[in-house]
Amino acid sequence: MKKTALFLSLAALGLGSAFAADPAKINWAKVPVTQVPLFYPGQSTYEWLRSDEHKNAAKEVKRGDACTACHDEESAEKDIGNKIVKGGRLEPTPIPGKSGYKDLKVQAAYDDSNAYLRFQWKTDNPYPGTEHQYLRFDGKEWKVWGFPKLDKPVQQGKEPGIYEDRLSVMLDDGKVPGFNKQGCWLTCHDGQRDNPKQFTKEEVAANPLLTSIKKSDVRKYLPETRTDPSNWKTGKTVEEIAKLKADGHFLDLIQWRAHRSHAVGMADDGYVLEFRLSDSGRDMFSGNSDNATHAPKFMWDEKKVGYKSITALQLHKGDHFLIREQNAVPFDPNAGWKEGDMIPDYLISREDAMGSAADNKAIASWKEGMWTVVIIRPLGLTNDDDKALKPGAVYNVGFAVHDDNITTRGHQVSFEKTLGLGVTKGTKVDINAVKLP
Template sequence: MTLRTTYLAASVAIFSGLLVLGWVTHGTGIVKDDPERNIVIPDELTSELQVKAAYDGEKIWFRYRWPVDRPSIFNDVLVYQDGKWETRGGEALGPNPDFLTEDRVAMMIDDGSVPLFGRYGGYITIGDGLTTFTGVPETEEERTKYLPSTRTDPNDFEALKPESDLEMLRAAGQFIDLWQWRSSRSNPIGLGDDGFVAEERGGDAGTGPYTTNWDSATEQPLYMFDPDVAGSAALSIDAVTGGDVGFNDIYYLSADTALPFDPTLAWKNGDTIPRRYLRPATGSRGDVVEPSVARWRNGFWDVTLVRDMDTGNPLDDKIFRDGGSYDLAFAVFRNASTMRWHYVTLPVSLGLEQPAQMVAERIESGTEPDWTQPWTEIKTFYPGQVTWGRLTDARQHPGADRIAQRVPVAVRHTEEQLALYGVQMEFAEEIRRQWIWTLIASLGLIVGLGINVNLLMRRNEEEV
């Protein structure tokens, strides 16, 4: 075998090896769950939400409908095990396998006072270093959403402006009204929850519809089920996680269903008590209520919330007025997922007798909506770990110049594109490394092909 033949065989082998390597590794090993980095990708990147609105000049109603294969009506619970009460459920990375994370719907509302919200929606509230983002250390206090205007450096969670500045921003309307409905922590007693997003995501003044059912001094619950009402002092964890406890059962603790906890009862392994005790909300936080208890039917949650148009709390709530225009953005928590593993929407305009994407129906004062108007269909999507700082940085986001020009996100992107972009940002480093390896392999293939062609041509010339 001549030296040239050896070179030819070697180059063919290298070329073939690089071709096989590129084929085998193309598109593999990148997008996969990585709980150690707080990465869990939903099976579905998009979903649907239907919304209607109605008002009578004094009250305003919103009705929401979204698909859920199995409703999750429990959140965190206390389970008796070998003489101790253990907490299960609540916050989890991605879907909770035991369905111990409640379903939720949330709605952000602005009246035009918050810059850019009507163009970019909830994206403007996602700063760097928020809880559950990859690489963010765990802290006792949750690092929540916030508005960029509340920071001296919009991309620094710790750069909070002085209290006097925050008060002026609030007085100028630079806060987002936040309504929430929770299947476990508010729905059973017919309540929503009223909050805000400004320097943080928090609850309005007053008390919310739930409190913690735990006595840290005795390390046991404060309340248990009233056996005369619920049939027993506790539920079974197997029945709870198996979906055998439903709406027609007593599955929540409140003044009507609970008694003070009795440690002398013969508690057995698997006995389960909710970790939350439900109560009437007070103050501004109790402004949002349900006209009736929401239900899951035929694969869909159907929820209606109502509030006074003018609550008398303009520093906590956005006031609705006849002829007004508003910007909304929604979040849906489904499949027993919470925190950032939700589905969000682009901003949606709302008009009260004004043209908009969604127009609220005017009804006669003192009556209830008949809901005969058509639904507004809204696409929801998984947002991933996309921060406002990344979106506005030209080094990280090619479209940053369009944001600087105030081009609305809906003009340039669909929800499907945004969901894929969110996933890409979760694996940005891995994708970059894969691209480099692909580039190296491609260059090797080009070089190998060139060598082969050159050797073959020279061999043919010698044979001639």
């Protein structure tokens, strides 16, 4: 990673409070490490887990038993992940060379202002996954170039696999029924992108809940938001869902993105309720494609970076972030574009990010095949789409890594874990954040 990007990340953190630690100077050697096994789940959806295909376990899952009530044996995660990733009933389109298992090192600390969550994992590739999709000029028009590896164009060899690395944290304060037992699997359903019985546009258009929230696909949701938890088409009313949210029945979802948030020293802030939603305010990234022409809205400022665009030959050679306040200028359609010119499909901005969506900051670096990411989350957030972190409290958490140009089910995930913030002796948690001096 370039020094300039690291500097930008640190500067963007805006270490405002006098009581906040400098996250770059925390002595992590003194903070306990928890090894969290992550494994490839394929299409093991909420519905599959409750079916007879989940041998001798459907009854237990329906009853609400924890995944780890059965899957607690030695190397359980490694065995499951390595089996599923090869292909079969839970993975119809295996990705060649994909890891079935990853070790995630987790450390946690806090002070009077923030919680600091540090993660380390090895990447499959010998380079950081900071590239994301591009807009590419084909001689006539601009088209999206590069797709996640589970997408058909990549599977068919028509497009390269290009997608940012990601580290996700789902967090609950005990209010979401069942999350403490079955973790992220509450949110993963048939009908979603890249899952069995994937939605059709017509089905989504006919769904009152999704049309009322202006969505055109199906993403993570909590069972409580449907009248039939196993059928995404049976949504409750907007009023009922608002009540669930007011009662805290939602999951916080923090995602560090190696392209779209890392470029400006942030992690995004969202939540899962009837859909995977962004917090209120504005994200640090937005689409760079003009809705009408599909041409880019911004290009690189040649005076600052030496080029207006790149080509495929420059991939993985440097940081290709298009940052509005740093290196972007409005797109010039008459700049002599040639076939193969590429401009990022997303515009990133720390200055434009605002509100609850801009709560989480991050510092990250990639060295010798390993990402090290520190997410900085303010304590005591009061937004209605956040779970407030408080000293002494215990949270249920799930972790996921998207590695090697992939999204949706193509991740390695953890079983449910617990995170405490300086909990007293005798309170058993998987990860206990230590108070910084």
